[in-house]
Amino acid sequence: MTIGALARASGVGIDAIRFYERQGLLPKPARRASGYRDYPPATVQRLRFIRHAKALGFSLAEIGDLLTLSADHERGVEGIRRRAEDRLAALEQRIAELERVRDGLKTLIDACPGHGEPDRCPILRALGDECDDAAAVTAVAAVRR
Amino acid sequence: MTIGALARASGVGIDAIRFYERQGLLPKPARRASGYRDYPPATVQRLRFIRHAKALGFSLAEIGDLLTLSADHERGVEGIRRRAEDRLAALEQRIAELERVRDGLKTLIDACPGHGEPDRCPILRALGDECDDAAAVTAVAAVRR
DNA sequence: CTTGACCCTGGTCTCGGGTCCAGGGTCTAA
DNA sequence: TTAGACCCTGGACCCGAGACCAGGGTCAAG
Structure with a gap:
């Protein structure tokens, strides 16, 4: 899908998507011959994840951390939980x-x-x-x- | 008093004091022959006011508003109270x-x-x-x- | 007379999370 | 074929509230 379609599907603005890519929160997508970014549909989930985590008060840096951890099938879940607890403590x-x-x-x-x-x-x-x-x-x- | 003495007495940094002056929160002080700013001691109160209002969550623009109102002996007090109530509502x-x-x-x-x-x-x-x-x-x- | 602490201006830099713009190229439906 | 919608890059700009810096001048003590 193109960046515009992704933006509509995920509820995240086009500029923000490109910004997240620069920040390393989104992997660099494939490119069409024209140079257009071409995203796999699963990117919608990833952007929703980012959107929701932001609503919970995580910073983009923390979200990057969460995304890295969520890909770690060994120690990921404990790390996620601990970070959520840290967030909760800061919030309180x-x-x-x-x-x-x-x-x-x-x-x-x-x-x-x-x-x-x-x-x-x-x-x-x-x-x-x-x-x-x-x-x-x-x-x-x-x-x- | 010099700006450094004022900073020590009020608990507000020198850079912040000059910044407030540019923002119109502090009147332009007298100058000595050397060009040094020379403040009347009452400025300490004004800076403490600003510091405390900031702690209550007022923005600098709102504080400027409060300072203007506090000088208005006609309608100042009602205005102050209303703004404090607005702040409280936003806070809640x-x-x-x-x-x-x-x-x-x-x-x-x-x-x-x-x-x-x-x-x-x-x-x-x-x-x-x-x-x-x-x-x-x-x-x-x-x-x- | 010198040293060190203080002060001046005006400018740039920071943080986070983007938005907006110019000046291009591309895709699609009529 | 052409209009209009979409996409690209790199860069500038926004908010708030200052911090910091260079390159100067000033002031007081020893």
Whole structure:
């Protein structure tokens, strides 16, 4: 199939397919006499794999790793599983981080009356770090590393 | 104070300070005869504001917005509060998204025995989208938009 | 007076994941 | 045969938020 047909079948853009080839995520395809790339239909699966793995938060480098491992019939499966677990751990850490930030922001919003003098707004005071307002201090402290 | 002193006092790098100036987040400071930037001490607060707002997930453009609003004694506070609420909503959406991905990944890992043939690994099968495995299908479906 | 720490400008480079463009060649249906 | 859709390459460009660098000038201590 041509690159355009592959793009339609896999849901991945033409430019992205050529980019993946340059990155080594796709093997260099056969060429027709005209120079057109000619893909075997199984490439659709490979591109879907890449698309889904991206949706799970894997980087292209990690996906290349997964693809290499998945071709390794000896130790591939353990490697895949371990990488998936690493991804999961990173994901959970990121979620916890965002939740911390969310709680800080929520605290500030709750403490803000939404009107009045700007120098009494706990959000501004907390961000500027020049306040004794307990709620604001706590909220921003939660956000600092 | 010089830019180096300001950097130390605020915890923001020298290059970043000059960058913020170019972006209009910091007013152009006075210059000494030598051409050195000479900052009023209050700039430390402003840089801390920027640093904290960044930690809350605001982009530099949004921070510029906040700084403009915070100088507006008429309608500033309502604007600030509304933007904080927007940020909170975006944050919660992002968290929910990541949780969806996390659950999908978790399901896949639980379904994977961690050994055996690669073509029986639910992670690989799900990513390649060529499977009837219910757990894998559900997991990946949860991830797709 | 020299050394070393600091500062200036303006420019390029980084990361990731592509997109877009110019200037060609090719394929297919009418 | 010709229009229009497709394909090729190599390169430039995009986003955000700075980092880094060269080639200069400045400032304070010893």
